[in-house]
Amino acid sequence: MVRPCGSPISSSILSSKAGGWQVQIPQRVWDQLLDHLKSELPREGVGVLLGSGTAVRYRKLQNVAHDETHFRLSPQEWVSLVHALEQTGERILAIVHSHPASPPEPSAEDMAGFAWPDAYMLIVSFHNPNWPQVRLYRKRGERLERCPVQIMH
Numbered sequence: 247m248v249r250p251c252g253s254p255i256s257s258s259i260l261s262s263k264a265g266g267w268q269v270q271i272p273q274r275v276w277d278q279l280l281d282h283l284k285s286e287l288p289r290e291g292v293g294v295l296l297g298s299g300t301a302v303r304y305r306k307l308q309n310v311a312h313d314e315t316h317f318r319l320s321p322q323e324w325v326s327l328v329h330a331l332e333q334t335g336e337r338i339l340a341i342v343h344s345h346p347a348s349p350p351e352p353s354a355e356d357m358a359g360f361a362w363p364d365a366y367m368l369i370v371s372f373h374n375p376n377w378p379q380v381r382l383y384r385k386r387g388e389r390l391e392r393c394p395v396q397i398m399h
């Protein structure tokens with residue numbers, strides 16, 4: 247079940263500025279993200295946005311799934327990412343993946359598999375290849391709530 251974002255959520259990753267947008271992605275970061283996800287087509291692409299409230303940078307990750315309708319992170323790569331972030335003090339703002347041919351709605355698997363409590367899930371859909379759609383979700387209990395996201399043009 248997907249619902250709009252309700253009451254304010256935990257503190258630390260929210261940016262209080264900029265009128266209610268919970269996540270902002272600068273055009274430059276968005277372009278990098280989109281270039282990577284497009285380069286992975288027809289497979290799902292995965293990556294992370296780093297930052298707090300505003301995405302500071304995008305880091306691509308490997309999709310180690312063996313088919314085109316799922317993504318799976320490399321456990322080794324994930325561990326080394328988390329380790330690297332401990333060194334730099336950066337935060338994971340959102341875990342990003344693409345839906346090459348389906349709308350940007352979380353699949354049952356997306357819901358079940360998303361366990362990162364402090365991060366958002368960002369889905370980019372190429373359902374309409376001329377118009378990539380982006381949606382942001384946050385896990386609350388067993389549900390995913392849809393949250394606002396803004397690309398800063």
Ligand SMILES: [Zn+2]
Nearest residue numbers: 343352353356
């Ligand atoms: Zn998905």
